[in-house]
Amino acid sequence: MNWVSKFRKIPFWSWFWFILGVIYFVLPLYATLDFSLRMERDTLGFKAYAVAFQDPAFLKTFSYSIMLAILTIIVSVALVVPTAYWIRLRLPEARRIVEFITLMPFVVPAIILVFGLIRIYSSPLEIPFTSIVLLQPLTNFKLGTNILIIGGYVVLGLPYMYRSVDTGMRTVDVRTLTEAAQSMGASWATIILKIILPNVRTALLSGALLTFAIVVGEVILASFLGIPAFGPYLFLLGQHRAYEPAALSFTTFLLTWAAMGIIQLVTGGQSQAAGAH
């Protein structure tokens, strides 16, 4: 009874925009699902899914992308957490500059990023004024291109990762907690690992999730760097087939949502613990 009356109190226009938003997001999704179920004439079925999953290239590229995503997340966390922490602690005036830098992926298209990467890293690293080569061009070997793409992905995920971590740090009094830990003899490493990281866990997870979603669906960097990732595979598939790409798109979407749900479940208690300050 109570929540019914609560809902009634929400004004009409709020409902209007909310429902419009839901339709905007759900309708294309529904269309994709519906289309993916119609591979066989006149019946709804999962044929498209079966065909798509049986392709060995699917499993290979998909697992490759997951691996890239995990590495990207690890690198971003290692980069973003100490940076955001230090800015909150000692360099609040640097916050604007760093925020601006993290927003670059919204300004510079991925295609520009990848050409920039290729242009810079396709020449060898030499000691200046000699021809002694310190490092072969990164684009010339497999590990090199993998390093490049992870670097690129870290940049693409930066706006999400930095913002969520920074917001997470706002909910706890980072400075005082740091001083409390220091006065108990804690080193910087201990403070970051034992105090800061656990308290921004929820924020990290949401940043990680968004990074994951970006990496798994990314096409441009992977194609131009010749990485056998899921994005280019799906793109190619889309040019030759109709139903399977729809099935795979819908599946990745479901996976993302499942991951989000799990995160909500796992961190429900934690975020409360961290937030109740």
Next chain:
Amino acid sequence: MAYLELNNINKYFGKTAAVENFNLQVERGELVSFLGPSGCGKTTTLRMVAGFETPTQGRVIINNEDVTHKSPNQRDVGMIFQSYALFPNLTVAGNIGFGLKIAKKPAEEIHKRVQDMLDLIHMPDYGNRYPYQLSGGQQQRVALARALALSPDVLLLDEPLSALDAKIRVSLRSEIRAIQQELGITAIYVTHDQEEALSISDRIVVMYNGHIEQIGSPFQIYNFPETAFVASFIGTLNSFNAEVTDLTNNVLRVGDLRLTTAENLEDRKVGDKVMIAIRPERLNFSSDLKKANLIDCTIENITFLGSIVRIQVKVGDLRLHMDTFNNPFLELPKIGDKAEITCSREAVIILQH
């Protein structure tokens, strides 16, 4: 040699001086509070003892060791913050054991120490709770246990009770004092609340504008304030500009009123201007005519404060506050009544500046 020494400490932030010429010696087991209005440099001084700030000039010495340039995690100093600063991701036991774990003490010893600390703060069964499940007062007690678990050389408390409500504040401050005395721990207690400072301290350092106004026991600070600032900041006070009129009988003139003081006027000349002060509770209705100063006045206002009744009287152009204990069988004067009040020669204090 004192246990904790602050030798000629100066601290500048850019060009502004936060603390100047700060000298203090704290004995082992003593509780010294820093008392003063907001912005007078209490926290900055405390943070220099903790190692979170480095003095621009001067030295911090703890237990005969110069720690001026040591980082906070190398000093044996426990810190209590106004905001409790418990780690939200750790349980109460985890918080209390945090420092011991860093010191790589064996698990058994940590467990025992944590339990001892929980008993000390009268929260033996709270080890498994998280901070957000505790009230503010409980959180601050846990913070106290956490700081004490490491047996620090010095315990520093920065307005530890300011975030709590009045009742808890009073009970927790006596608990803090009891624990501090029981353990014989050396402590510095920062507060802007004069009542808190008076009730908890062995000695009080009254600060104003980055410098020390007076150091003394609560008794000295209250009864014998040396400066106008101390006198006015602590307790309510009647203070006046007066003129020395008679050196043989120690008489001062305030407007038309003549007051005799017990203070030494040897260094003064007739006509010297001085600042004098009288505490409201040192004024009485005259029943004892042996008292030196008799003041004819008119009752202007009466405020009932519970155990105390504050009466405002008018003497010519002067206004005086007078406190008497509440007594249900005593008849209070009415507003507009003429009255005669007295105070002793000792009650008239001369302030140095």
